[in-house]
Amino acid sequence: MLLDFNRLGGLRVALSAIAFLVGAFLLLPIVVIVLLSFGSSRYLQFPPPAWTLRWYEELFDNPDWLASFATSFEIAVVVAVAATLLGLMASFGLARGRFPGKEALRALFLTPMVMPVVVLAVALYAFFLRLQLNGTFVGFVIAHTIIALPFAIISISNALEGFDKSIEDAAVLCGASPLEAKLRVTLPAIRSGLFGAAIFSFLASWDEVVVAIFMASPDLQTLPVRIFSTLQQDLSPVIAAVSSILVALTVLLMAVAAIFRRGKPA
Amino acid sequence: MTRPFLSIRNIEKTYGRVVAVQDVSLDIAQGEFVTFLGPSGSGKSTTLYAIAGFLQPTRGDVLLGGKSLLSVPSNKRNIGMVFQRYTLFPHLSVADNVAFPLRVRRQPKAEIDAKVAAMLKLVRLETMADRMPAQMSGGQQQRVALARALAYDPPILLMDEPLSALDKKLREEIQIEIKRIHNETGVTILYVTHDQEEALRLSDRIALFNAGRIEQLGTGHDLYEKPASRFVAGFIGNSNFLHGKLSRSDRSITLPDGTAIQGVALDKVGPGQGDVSIMIRPDHFRLHNGEAAPRLVGTVTDTTYLGEYTQLTVLTAWGGALSVRLPPDDRASPVEKGQSIALTCAPLDVRAF
Numbered sequence: 101m102l103l104d105f106n107r108l109g110g111l112r113v114a115l116s117a118i119a120f121l122v123g124a125f126l127l128l129p130i131v132v133i134v135l136l137s138f139g140s141s142r143y144l145q146f147p148p149p150a151w152t153l154r155w156y157e158e159l160f161d162n163p164d165w166l167a168s169f170a171t172s173f174e175i176a177v178v179v180a181v182a183a184t185l186l187g188l189m190a191s192f193g194l195a196r197g198r199f200p201g202k203e204a205l206r207a208l209f210l211t212p213m214v215m216p217v218v219v220l221a222v223a224l225y226a227f228f229l230r231l232q233l234n235g236t237f238v239g240f241v242i243a244h245t246i247i248a249l250p251f252a253i254i255s256i257s258n259a260l261e262g263f264d265k266s267i268e269d270a271a272v273l274c275g276a277s278p279l280e281a282k283l284r285v286t287l288p289a290i291r292s293g294l295f296g297a298a299i300f301s302f303l304a305s306w307d308e309v310v311v312a313i314f315m316a317s318p319d320l321q322t323l324p325v326r327i328f329s330t331l332q333q334d335l336s337p338v339i340a341a342v343s344s345i346l347v348a349l350t351v352l353l354m355a356v357a358a359i360f361r362r363g364k365p366a
Numbered sequence: 367m368t369r370p371f372l373s374i375r376n377i378e379k380t381y382g383r384v385v386a387v388q389d390v391s392l393d394i395a396q397g398e399f400v401t402f403l404g405p406s407g408s409g410k411s412t413t414l415y416a417i418a419g420f421l422q423p424t425r426g427d428v429l430l431g432g433k434s435l436l437s438v439p440s441n442k443r444n445i446g447m448v449f450q451r452y453t454l455f456p457h458l459s460v461a462d463n464v465a466f467p468l469r470v471r472r473q474p475k476a477e478i479d480a481k482v483a484a485m486l487k488l489v490r491l492e493t494m495a496d497r498m499p500a501q502m503s504g505g506q507q508q509r510v511a512l513a514r515a516l517a518y519d520p521p522i523l524l525m526d527e528p529l530s531a532l533d534k535k536l537r538e539e540i541q542i543e544i545k546r547i548h549n550e551t552g553v554t555i556l557y558v559t560h561d562q563e564e565a566l567r568l569s570d571r572i573a574l575f576n577a578g579r580i581e582q583l584g585t586g587h588d589l590y591e592k593p594a595s596r597f598v599a600g601f602i603g604n605s606n607f608l609h610g611k612l613s614r615s616d617r618s619i620t621l622p623d624g625t626a627i628q629g630v631a632l633d634k635v636g637p638g639q640g641d642v643s644i645m646i647r648p649d650h651f652r653l654h655n656g657e658a659a660p661r662l663v664g665t666v667t668d669t670t671y672l673g674e675y676t677q678l679t680v681l682t683a684w685g686g687a688l689s690v691r692l693p694p695d696d697r698a699s700p701v702e703k704g705q706s707i708a709l710t711c712a713p714l715d716v717r718a719f
């Protein structure tokens with residue numbers, strides 16, 4: 101290759117340094133937050149004067165935080181399932197269907213990813229007012245599913261387009277009904293795409309804050325919303341603890357997604 | 367004649383104004399090996415897909431044992447098929463792939479196990495039962511696909527260019543395997559290929575497709591020795607095509623240099639006379655021995671010694687190039703480049719279209 105890293109000579113050092121700095125720039129705030137969550141200073145003093153688990157104790161003693169954790173988790177799980185199912189059906193249409201306007205439809209499905217989230221949030225808020233869905237679990241799920249759907253569709257339709265339709269045809273000739281062939285052959289063959297869709301849909305809902313602020317009610321707040329509203333009152337290290345848990349779960353899910361992708365048959 | 371096992375009747379398939387297959391009819395006997403041969407886009411795969419049920423013909427019918435297949439969905443047709451592309455289920459082991467059609471049919475486990483073992487033995491892959499498809503070569507994958515397609519004892523096995531992704535040596539090896547499996551199981555096989563050598567090697571009969579029609583149906587020998595049309599003559603084997611003038615009164619054809627060939631095969635020429643196209647196979651030429659009837663003179667422009675025969679390029683008096691293959695007994699006096707040469711051929715081997 102023209103730009104072979106091993107042949108760059110002196111530039112290699114510079115390039116490594118730049119890569120290191122970019123990595124540090126991206127990771128440092130997260131590292132600082134995690135360190136602060138274990139620091140003893142109430143005013144988020146850095147570096148922390150001493151280490152403590154006090155903020156985690158406070159967090160787990162507070163029913164409001166725990167309720168928000170549960171709310172976020174429940175919504176994200178339902179969104180993951182809903183977006184994956186809808187994404188699967190949409191992907192079959194996009195990958196296999198032959199109809200005019202298919203590319204336009206594909207672009208339409210992906211608009212939630214490029215549209216300013218706040219526009220989507222205002223529109224959904226106005227719409228849900230009429231349906232009285234604001235502040236409800238169903239409202240949250242619908243709103244987050246819209247945001248998660250493009251991730252699910254990209255992940256699943258990539259997997260489906262890499263899957264040879266002849267394999268499904270072979271299953272049908274072997275005696276499987278078209279539905280049975282999809283369930284027993286196609287879905288297992290694209291499972292890494294399905295898991296990817298579920299994980300990214302979960303994450304899309306799990307850390308979403310803009311739409312959630314519009315959807316939330318005093319009784320129903322997701323974790324990011326509670327972090328945001330708590331921040332407006334005071335800057336407690338409990339927030340650092342909550343954030344650390346959010347980060348930990350996200351990293352865990354990304355790792356799971358990466359493992360699934362590696363396990364994908366060549 | 368007894369009732370045909372599989373009967374394809376006047377199949378036609380059109381896509382809008384495009385005609386993919388028109389008026390294809392064919393009767394196939396039980397246990398026969400029939401190949402659909404033809405260039406790509408000639409309708410051979412379309413016909414196969416109509417039998418498999420992946421597409422519905424615009425017109426016509428397919429009968430198996432006297433019953434129409436068209437209203438039966440693909441999964442109920444009980445037909446075996448090996449595809450051009452590798453279609454093993456990627457998440458299942460070799461044994462599970464072969465067992466799949468039997469599990470779908472809810473057969474008892476003991477029967478399935480016995481059948482899977484028997485099928486893997488048939489394709490000589492007993493030791494690979496636990497392999498995953500990704501760990502196997504293309505040739506091995508196609509053999510597993512064959513085992514899977516035969517596991518439920520289908521009355522017909524369809525094969526859609528199953529070897530086209532393999533290299534030549536492997537292809538010949540698996541052709542021998544297919545021939546053996548056909549003999550051992552007695553299954554009726556419909557085989558699609560664009561490779562004439564493969565068709566000649568495997569088939570009892572060949573249906574040569576061109577532009578959506580069957581151009582000629584017959585044994586390999588029929589197609590090579592008695593081509594029904596110029597297309598067949600050009601597709602099967604190598605041919606020299608020459609222009610000549612036909613005179614019906616003495617059944618003779620005159621070549622541009624005045625050489626007259628009498629008694630040629632005229633069964634494929636329409637009525638009338640005048641300009642015709644004639645075909646002579648390279649291996650039908652012999653060195654002229656002084657008395658034989660047609661005497662065609664030319665200059666050797668190229669010779670290639672190939673052991674089994676010598677390949678010559680001969681420039682005729684009117685400037686056309688002839689491809690000539692001389693057998694070993696004519697090699698006694700070596701033919702050299704630049705030499706003038708006199709050739710002859712049996713008039714019945716000359717075919718006019």
